[in-house]
Amino acid sequence: FESKPRFxxxxxxxxxxxxxxxxxxxxxxxxxxxxxxxxxxxFSLLYGTYLATFANHSP
Structure with a gap:
């Protein structure tokens, strides 16, 4: 992920x-x-799992 924590x-x-x-x-x-x-x-667990396994780019 290309997330920026400052945001x-x-x-x-x-x-x-x-x-x-x-x-x-x-x-x-x-x-x-x-x-x-x-x-x-x-919900947080499922969404985090989705992002870690299936997402190809940052949301």
Missing amino acids: LLPAFPLLIPAAQALVHRWRTDPDTTRRLCGYLAA
């Missing part, structure tokens, strides 16, 4: 509201939040 740096502040919402959701309904985190982890 990811501006994206981190965009994740702060999502993290705050996840914490708020955890306090109100931890089971659903645990399931959501599991789905996100599985």
